[in-house]
Amino acid sequence: MTSIDEVVALSRLQFAATAMYHFLFVPLTLGLSWVLVIMESVYVMTGKEIYRDMTKFWGKLFGINFAMGVTTGLTLEFQFGTNWAYYSHYVGDIFGVPLAIEGMMAFFLESTFVGLFFFGWARLSKVQHLGVTFLVALGSNLSALWILIANGWMNNPVGAEFNFETMRMELMNMQDVIFNPVAQVKFVHTVAAGYVTASMFVLGISAFYLLKARDTSFALRSFAVAAGFGLASTLSVIVLGDESGYTAGEVNKVKLAAIEAEWNTEPAPAGITVFGLPNDKEERTDYAVKIPYVLGLIATRSADTEVKGIKDLKKDHEVRIRNGMLAYAALLKLKSGDKSPEARADFDKLKADLGFGLLLKKYTDKVVDATPEQIRMAVNDTIPKVWPLFWSFRLMVALGLLFLAIFSASFYFLIRKQLAPQRWLLKLAVISIPLPWVAAELGWFTAEYGRQPWTISGVLPTHLSASSLQPSSLYFSLAGFIGFYTVLLVIEMMLMVKYVRQGPSSLHTGKYHFEELAGPDTSNANTAGAAS
Amino acid sequence: MIFDYETLKIIWWGFVGLLIIGFAVTDGFDMGVGMLLPFVGKTDAERRVLLNSVGPTWEGNQTWLVTAGAGTFAAWPLVYGAAFSGFYVAILLLLFALFFRPVGFDYRSKLQNPAWRNAWDWGLFVGGFVPPLIFGVAFGNLLLGTPFNYDDSMRVTYHGGFFGLLTPFGLLSGILSVAMLAMHGACFLQVKTEAEIAARARKAAAAAAVATIVCFVAAGIWIATSIEGYRIISMPAAGTAFMPLAKIVEKVAGGWMGNYAHWPLLWLVPGCTIAATVLCLLLTGMHKSLPAFIASGVAVAGIILTAASAMFPFIMPSSLDPNSSLTAWDAVSSHRTLGIMFWVVVIMMPIVVLYTGWVYRVMRGKVTLQHIKDNEHSAY
Numbered sequence: 001m002t003s004i005d006e007v008v009a010l011s012r013l014q015f016a017a018t019a020m021y022h023f024l025f026v027p028l029t030l031g032l033s034w035v036l037v038i039m040e041s042v043y044v045m046t047g048k049e050i051y052r053d054m055t056k057f058w059g060k061l062f063g064i065n066f067a068m069g070v071t072t073g074l075t076l077e078f079q080f081g082t083n084w085a086y087y088s089h090y091v092g093d094i095f096g097v098p099l100a101i102e103g104m105m106a107f108f109l110e111s112t113f114v115g116l117f118f119f120g121w122a123r124l125s126k127v128q129h130l131g132v133t134f135l136v137a138l139g140s141n142l143s144a145l146w147i148l149i150a151n152g153w154m155n156n157p158v159g160a161e162f163n164f165e166t167m168r169m170e171l172m173n174m175q176d177v178i179f180n181p182v183a184q185v186k187f188v189h190t191v192a193a194g195y196v197t198a199s200m201f202v203l204g205i206s207a208f209y210l211l212k213a214r215d216t217s218f219a220l221r222s223f224a225v226a227a228g229f230g231l232a233s234t235l236s237v238i239v240l241g242d243e244s245g246y247t248a249g250e251v252n253k254v255k256l257a258a259i260e261a262e263w264n265t266e267p268a269p270a271g272i273t274v275f276g277l278p279n280d281k282e283e284r285t286d287y288a289v290k291i292p293y294v295l296g297l298i299a300t301r302s303a304d305t306e307v308k309g310i311k312d313l314k315k316d317h318e319v320r321i322r323n324g325m326l327a328y329a330a331l332l333k334l335k336s337g338d339k340s341p342e343a344r345a346d347f348d349k350l351k352a353d354l355g356f357g358l359l360l361k362k363y364t365d366k367v368v369d370a371t372p373e374q375i376r377m378a379v380n381d382t383i384p385k386v387w388p389l390f391w392s393f394r395l396m397v398a399l400g401l402l403f404l405a406i407f408s409a410s411f412y413f414l415i416r417k418q419l420a421p422q423r424w425l426l427k428l429a430v431i432s433i434p435l436p437w438v439a440a441e442l443g444w445f446t447a448e449y450g451r452q453p454w455t456i457s458g459v460l461p462t463h464l465s466a467s468s469l470q471p472s473s474l475y476f477s478l479a480g481f482i483g484f485y486t487v488l489l490v491i492e493m494m495l496m497v498k499y500v501r502q503g504p505s506s507l508h509t510g511k512y513h514f515e516e517l518a519g520p521d522t523s524n525a526n527t528a529g530a531a532s
Numbered sequence: 533m534i535f536d537y538e539t540l541k542i543i544w545w546g547f548v549g550l551l552i553i554g555f556a557v558t559d560g561f562d563m564g565v566g567m568l569l570p571f572v573g574k575t576d577a578e579r580r581v582l583l584n585s586v587g588p589t590w591e592g593n594q595t596w597l598v599t600a601g602a603g604t605f606a607a608w609p610l611v612y613g614a615a616f617s618g619f620y621v622a623i624l625l626l627l628f629a630l631f632f633r634p635v636g637f638d639y640r641s642k643l644q645n646p647a648w649r650n651a652w653d654w655g656l657f658v659g660g661f662v663p664p665l666i667f668g669v670a671f672g673n674l675l676l677g678t679p680f681n682y683d684d685s686m687r688v689t690y691h692g693g694f695f696g697l698l699t700p701f702g703l704l705s706g707i708l709s710v711a712m713l714a715m716h717g718a719c720f721l722q723v724k725t726e727a728e729i730a731a732r733a734r735k736a737a738a739a740a741a742v743a744t745i746v747c748f749v750a751a752g753i754w755i756a757t758s759i760e761g762y763r764i765i766s767m768p769a770a771g772t773a774f775m776p777l778a779k780i781v782e783k784v785a786g787g788w789m790g791n792y793a794h795w796p797l798l799w800l801v802p803g804c805t806i807a808a809t810v811l812c813l814l815l816t817g818m819h820k821s822l823p824a825f826i827a828s829g830v831a832v833a834g835i836i837l838t839a840a841s842a843m844f845p846f847i848m849p850s851s852l853d854p855n856s857s858l859t860a861w862d863a864v865s866s867h868r869t870l871g872i873m874f875w876v877v878v879i880m881m882p883i884v885v886l887y888t889g890w891v892y893r894v895m896r897g898k899v900t901l902q903h904i905k906d907n908e909h910s911a912y
Contacts, residue, residue, distance in 0.1 A: 074630055077601055080605065081612045085687075088613035102602065104599055104877065107598055108884045113592075115895075116891055119588040120894060491635070495642055
């Protein structure tokens with residue numbers, strides 16, 4: 001491996017690791033903030049103190065998680081510059097915009113009011129405090145909107161054009177970037193997945209208290225909020241699933257074909273492969289079990305649009321790579337000083353395929369002298385490995401269906417007032433607490449691994465995007481991240497477990513389980529916890 | 533678009549400067565409080581007073597840093613890429629130090645164990661001390677010029693290492709940055725605390741103010757006498773889009789004094805800075821806390837502005853290949869992007885300032901030992 005390949009591989013590993021780590025904390029923030037709004041609204045409307053206690057207790061857990069979300073989010077903000085300097089130059093004109101708007105419109109809102117959420121109880125009226133909680137939720141969700149507009153643009157880079165004078169992509173139409181269909185679908189899907197995560201978190205922990213038969217009225221009310229919110233959210237994740245966005249943009253066509261292991265284009269509407277063993281080498285799926293028509297209907301929302309298979313996509317890509325070589329030659333001509341109208345027209349005609357030409361940079365720096373063998377390797381690069389996508393997607397969907405079952409059953413037994421005898425359901429809810437995180441990580445893996453070999457679909461290959469660094473710098477940073485993140489995660493989990501075990505007694509109101517046992521001196525529970 | 537490209541480039545130089553100054557005068561005092569935490573707070577309860585003096589608002593303040601970073605990405609993508617990747621190890625150390633803050637504030641008082649709390653206090657010290665040091669060293673190196681160049685595909689390569697940043701002038705800038713934020717943090721503590729803690733904060737503020745003046749004047753003399761500045765010999769029209777390599781730049785002895793020679797009114801900036809720092813020292817002595825805090829804020833803003841106006845239009849000069857230097861003319865986004873982002877700033881930032889002000893108003897008043905006792909389980 002040359003030093004460039006090593007730096008690119010390490011940069012990718014570092015980005016993947018830090019982004020997936022960040023996303024251990026984001027979904028809970030996105031969803032739990034609304035759970036807090038719901039609980040506090042009930043408090044404001046009914047005046048029942050138990051709902052204020054619920055807001056405060058789940059708010060404590062929210063805070064433990066939020067601190068890690070901020071800590072790990074800083075990394076991502078810095079990392080585009082530190083590790084992806086060429087990317088920053090090449091698309092910063094567009095990509096930087098939603099990130100900056102996120103800071104000014106969303107992150108400020110969330111961060112400024114989160115302090116008041118914790119420390120403003122005695123200084124604000126009930127309605128004012130509810131307003132503050134609402135603004136925290138709004139801020140964190142708006143934050144997700146702008147980040148996903150940025151991410152959506154990486155997958156479907158609309159509203160931008162290459163400018164040879166500055167050697168970069170430049171913004172042409174901001175509306176196109178904001179209303180990018182891929183971004184909109186991603187936003188709805190991602191925040192709804194966050195709501196599911198938070199609902200399962202509250203549902204599972206409440207079920208734990210119900211199983212232990214302590215603080216039951218507190219737990220039951222929390223359970224009810226989680227079951228209702230969770231059911232609605234799961235339905236929206238599934239109905240508004242990501243797959244409806246997979247028809248826009250080149251990389252999404254590849255993702256869809258890879259996820260479905262559809263090697264050959266099938267007559268519309270295509271069938272969906274429920275099970276099978278994708279075989280990348282032979283380009284076929286062994287032991288495939290297919291349901292006819294379903295994929296075509298879901299993916300294209302029509303009965304007569306076909307879903308293109310991998311083999312045909314490769315043929316398209318070979319044509320585009322060959323055009324990309326011509327585009328690169330035309331660009332070199334412009335840069336050598338020939339800015340005649342003919343030279344410009346030549347380049348303009350071909351520039352949509354410039355990115356495909358850049359794929360060859362991995363094999364030959366000159367691009368225009370690529371051999372048929374190098375072109376063939378570049379064509380193969382345009383299709384990510386099929387089996388990881390095929391399986392991560394199926395596992396995510398299966399988990400989604402499991403969540404639907406859990407929330408439906410919880411909701412059903414709750415309204416029939418038969419929850420307590422269903423100990424199997426309560427136990428299932430407890431052990432399912434980590435599963436939404438697994439589903440979310442699988443979803444991000446599918447989305448981002450499926451985007452390879454591009455950072456910006458059809459525009460900028462990953463191989464070109466990284467900073468010109470030394471591998472030793474990457475080993476330093478990677479070791480730092482792994483060290484810090486491991487220690488911090490252990491600490492966060494320890495605090496989370498400690499406060500979950502204490503339950504609402506950690507509020508020291510004198511009303512809850514451990515305080516009644518311990519009597520009026522409430523510091524015992526706390527000291528015992530600290531010693532462990 | 534209401535502004536031509538050249539005007540927008542100048543406006544954006546001002547906006548990025550404002551975001552950086554916004555960060556320094558708001559989150560700056562949080563960092564100052566972090567630096568002073570183990571020293572001004574002797575007991576656990578005292579340290580909690582310090583933590584809670586900034587606890588409810590530090591997170592919003594830190595967003596100035598995030599926004600300055602993202603604003604740089606959007607408006608000066610070349611600077612964002614070149615500076616962050618060039619100063620790679622320094623930026624990573626900065627990041628690791630910043631890690632201690634969100635978790636430090638939130639987790640420290642969630643357990644009773646004294647060793648646990650003490651460890652987090654030192655973590656918060658690192659989170660308050662290391663970032664200003666690195667920012668200072670980085671700014672010092674911007675003034676010196678750093679070894680990077682662009683190739684014709686606009687790929688930037690940095691030809692130096694982390695230890696190359698630790699030059700005497702870089703370190704002096706780092707100490708200046710630490711001293712000014714220690715002063716600012718100590719002034720904030722004068723306002724927010726009382727009795728013994730406030731008395732200790734006043735002592736710290738006075739010492740830091742003296743260090744700030746000494747370092748600031750020393751750095752100024754150093755720049756005027758023995759640091760080469762940079763000057764643009766020729767470049768395409770400022771209102772057009774061009775790449776850094778399209779201009780010709782030379783190093784000039786005393787070059788950073790050029791702007792001051794050309795616009796003598798600029799001397800008001802360092803002049804006011806020194807006056808504000810002296811005023812901060814006097815007001816601290818007179819126990820006028822709030823005016824002292826305002827004076828320290830002016831001083832912090834003035835120090836940054838003094839360096840920035842010496843360098844204009846340069847942002848990141850290259851010592852290796854001066855033509856590769858990044859300036860407010862060629863490190864910028866397209867005309868359209870700068871125009872859109874102009875409106876985002878003009879609309880959003882006043883709103884941010886308004887609601888931030890409201891939050892400070894709600895949380896006004898001193899943080900006392902009694903307050904910590906009353907809120908033992910909910911305060912930081």
